[in-house]
Amino acid sequence: MISPAPPLLEAHALSFLRQDEPVFGPLDFALHPGEIALVEGDNGSGKTTLMRVLTGMLRPGEGEVRLDGAAFSLDTMAGAVVFLGHHLGLKLDLSARENLRVSTGLYGQRAGTDEVSALAEVGLAGFEDEPVRRLSAGQKKRAALARLLLVPARVWLLDEPYANLDREGIALVNRLLDGHAARGGAALVTSHGAVSFAGGEPRRIRLHA
Numbered sequence: 001m002i003s004p005a006p007p008l009l010e011a012h013a014l015s016f017l018r019q020d021e022p023v024f025g026p027l028d029f030a031l032h033p034g035e036i037a038l039v040e041g042d043n044g045s046g047k048t049t050l051m052r053v054l055t056g057m058l059r060p061g062e063g064e065v066r067l068d069g070a071a072f073s074l075d076t077m078a079g080a081v082v083f084l085g086h087h088l089g090l091k092l093d094l095s096a097r098e099n100l101r102v103s104t105g106l107y108g109q110r111a112g113t114d115e116v117s118a119l120a121e122v123g124l125a126g127f128e129d130e131p132v133r134r135l136s137a138g139q140k141k142r143a144a145l146a147r148l149l150l151v152p153a154r155v156w157l158l159d160e161p162y163a164n165l166d167r168e169g170i171a172l173v174n175r176l177l178d179g180h181a182a183r184g185g186a187a188l189v190t191s192h193g194a195v196s197f198a199g200g201e202p203r204r205i206r207l208h209a
């Protein structure tokens with residue numbers, strides 16, 4: 001009998017402690033290929049902290065994270081996970097295109113993708129060679145989102161991806177998520193606002209302040 005594929009990302013009794021007090025958790029979830037989950041919670045409930053634990057920037061206080069069935073480590077996550085946080089990770093003196101080249105140099109590039117098409121898809125056609133510092137907040141966010149189209153990571157961790165985006169930008173994020181899910185990827189998305197997904201109701205993981 002063939003055993004079923006393990007979840008792409010799972011958390012077991014996961015919590016993060018500050019001064020021995022849990023910031024979130026204990027939390028259990030499993031994200032399978034094609035699944036998008038929305039992490040909801042009020043300001044200060046620990047959404048960003050959870051993301052930072054899942055990217056390895058913070059050590060979990062208790063519990064375990066597994067990636068594609070293997071114990072999570074900085075080695076197992078390299079190339080498998082991409083994180084988009086409040087800090088967009090853009091070099092302001094480089095152009096959008098150059099920033100994408102830095103990302104693909106670090107994390108690899110999906111076959112059949114290219115920087116110019118990715119920038120067109122996020123609404124930045126004509127801005128490819130503009131230094132990022134000259135872009136608006138929403139355009140910077142779009143430049144960071146273009147990275148998601150290029151890198152092959154199967155797990156996306158998106159912290160407040162809708163912030164600073166207009167209605168079309170919000171629809172763009174949902175389109176990117178739908179495409180990622182259709183390719184067998186999984187994503188964890190935080191938001192403290194209401195979100196409507198084109199692809200139906202997402203799973204919800206609720207954190208409490």
Ligand SMILES: Nc1ncnc2c1ncn2[C@@H]1O[C@H](COP(=O)(O)OP(=O)(O)OP(=O)(O)O)[C@@H](O)[C@H]1O
Pocket residue numbers: 018023041042043044045046047048049050192
């Ligand atoms: N560097 C830090 N040092 C100490 N406490 C912190 C630090 N960062 C966050 N906290 C605390 O941890 C808790 C969770 O913060 P976190 O940023 O994860 O919440 P959040 O749900 O993402 O909030 P928001 O919706 O406002 O972005 C808060 O009580 C916050 O004050």
